Amino acid sequence: AACAVREIVPDLPEDSGAARVLERTRAAGGVTLASAPVVVSGGRGVGGADGYAVLEELAGLLGGAVGCSRVATNNGWRPHSDQVGLTGTKVACDLYLACGISGATQHWVGCMDSRTILAVNTDPEAPMVSRADYAVIGDVHEVLPAVVAELRARREQRAGREEERVLTRG
Numbered sequence: 001a002a003c004a005v006r007e008i009v010p011d012l013p014e015d016s017g018a019a020r021v022l023e024r025t026r027a028a029g030g031v032t033l034a035s036a037p038v039v040v041s042g043g044r045g046v047g048g049a050d051g052y053a054v055l056e057e058l059a060g061l062l063g064g065a066v067g068c069s070r071v072a073t074n075n076g077w078r079p080h081s082d083q084v085g086l087t088g089t090k091v092a093c094d095l096y097l098a099c100g101i102s103g104a105t106q107h108w109v110g111c112m113d114s115r116t117i118l119a120v121n122t123d124p125e126a127p128m129v130s131r132a133d134y135a136v137i138g139d140v141h142e143v144l145p146a147v148v149a150e151l152r153a154r155r156e157q158r159a160g161r162e163e164e165r166v167l168t169r170g
Contacts, residue, residue, distance in 0.1 A: 031065050033082065038064030038095045041084050041111070042072060045100015045121060045140050049077040054144045055099060061151045067091065067111075069101050085110035100140045103128025120144070 033039065040059040042052055052066060059066045067084040068077065084091055086106040096114035101107060103119070103126055111117060112131075119132035120143050129135045136143055 031063065033065045033067055033084070033089045033091060036063075036065035036091070036093055038062040038097070039067045039084065039091050039093045039111070039114070040064055040097045040099065041067035041069065041101060042078075042099045042140070043069035043101030043107075044071045045102075046072070046077070047100075047141070048075075051100075051141070052078065054141075054148060058097070058144055058148050058151075061148065061155075062095075064093070064095075069104075069107050083110075098128045098132065099144060101128050102126045103131060 036059075038059065040055045040062070042055050046052060046055065052068075055066050058064075066078075066082060067089070068082045070083055070085055070087065072078045073080050073083045073088075080088065083089065084107060085104075086109045088110055090110045090113065092113035092115075094115045096111045096117045098111065098117060098119045098121075100121060101119070102121075102123070105127075108127070108131060116134070117128075117132040119126070119128045119135045120138065120140050121129050121135065122137065122139055123129065124135075124137050129137070
């Protein structure tokens with residue numbers, strides 16, 4: 001049987017509470033949390049918003065992105081868009097570095113599809129340590145600066161060798 005079709009266009013005031021997109025931004029370098037090959041993620045063990053500087057530096061050196069746990073977003077240390085977990089972004093990167101993250105189930109669900117997981121934590125009994133492929137038992141504030149320094153030294157050595165090759169060919 002035939003039916004009558006009526007088009008209804010609601011006339012809602014702007015402040016009606018409906019969600020709308022105000023802005024779209026792209027991560028620096030085009031690497032997003034969901035597409036990054038490496039994610040350097042921090043939790044309570046990072047200690048605060050300032051503690052993410054070394055994570056950002058490490059992620060930059062590795063061509064990756066910075067993530068965080070729900071504790072970090074709840075404390076206002078990082079935006080919700082950086083949160084990895086069931087209520088955040090699920091990642092499936094080549095390398096996931098969990099720095100100072102205890103490894104609550106909701107966070108684990110967000111990173112468990114990563115190829116390799118490395119946990120850096122002072123607590124050898126933390127769930128993230130037991131679930132990770134590799135673990136470094138130590139303070140994030142000591143371990144990460146040492147890793148960054150080593151990566152920088154290796155880059156300088158490589159750059160020096162490349163410069164030497166250019167000079168010997170010329």
